[in-house]
Amino acid sequence: MQNEPNNSEWLRIVELITGNTLLYDLLKYCPLAILRQWKLEQVKGGSLICQQNEICHQFHLIVQGNVDVFINANDGRKYLQARYHAGDMLGELEIFEQRPYICSVEAISDVTLLTLSRTDFCHWLSVDNHFNQKIIKTFSSQYYQLSKKAGEDNLYSLHQRVCLVLWESYQHQGAQHHGEITVNKLQLSEQFAVAQRSINRILFDLREQQIITVNGEQIRVIDPRRLQRQAVC
Incomplete structure (x- = not known):
């Protein structure tokens, strides 16, 4: 596992989790040993968080702020897929086999992230059935929304x-x-x-x-x- 955060960062992480209903519901059964591996990350508005076609090594949870998820076309156009907010996940699709990001993710405001390594993410998933169920629901919701959007675009x-x-x-x-x-x-x-x-x-x-x-x-x-x-x- 990675080095644990210092006490001030750890207290800040606990404060952020307990102060956000969505995050607390997701993390409430996360083992302490994994919980202490989370890192706080601050991202300025306009900065890229994930770059399309780059290999995914980390899992992110949005704590504060908003991001746009989009595909870059070969001619330079952006194809907006979704706008994510506090409580949403980034990298959960690509992280298992360290695949390239399907989309780019850009902060549209200053964003606070909780970041976990792939190793710790996979360990968490293997020992926390509650989180397992959340991931399945997330995949289901994403597939539904993408299918709906694809249908509307075609019809x-x-x-x-x-x-x-x-x-x-x-x-x-x-x-x-x-x-x-x-x-x-x-x-x-x-x-x-x-x-x-x-x-x-x-x-x-x-x-x-x-x-x-x-x-x-x-x-x-x-x-x-x-x-x-x-x-x-």
């Missing part, structure tokens, strides 16, 4: 998918703000793996149909019924 046009994002944003925030929503066009282009001009064309078309108005990143939904129909037709 629905880009126009429909953009309309669906606008409609869902309208439901969550627009209805309470006179139809006004904020849309990050760059993030949409990464999410759908298309050029930003393709997103702009769809927004222009919706504006010409008088379904929305556009002012930079601010969009106002003026005909939600027609927007919903275009999202699900």
Whole structure:
């Protein structure tokens, strides 16, 4: 096993775990000998945590902050897969056989991680049935979400998918703000793996149909019924 953290770092790790319901539920049966092998890692926003195609040697738990998980296409475009938050895991798919990371992971804010070596991770998995069950549930959830996303990408046009994002944003925030929503066009282009001009064309078309108005990143939904129909037709 690795060298154990010093007392101040160990106390900080215990404080972080006990102060976070998600982390505590995941780690509550972790043996003390393994628990003391965790390392705290601070990552600045905009920094890469995992690099696509590099070999995975460590397992990470997000303690604080948010990260984007994305695939880099050969032409340089990013294909956003997910956004992870506190309590989510990184490296759990690739670590068993030290495979290359399928995706890159980038901190979109300052991030605090708990990091464990592959050896200690495998030992933990072999002695903690509770964690074993959590890993299985995580794999199941990830497979479900990826299958759902793949189905949507294949079955629905880009126009429909953009309309669906606008409609869902309208439901969550627009209805309470006179139809006004904020849309990050760059993030949409990464999410759908298309050029930003393709997103702009769809927004222009919706504006010409008088379904929305556009002012930079601010969009106002003026005909939600027609927007919903275009999202699900």
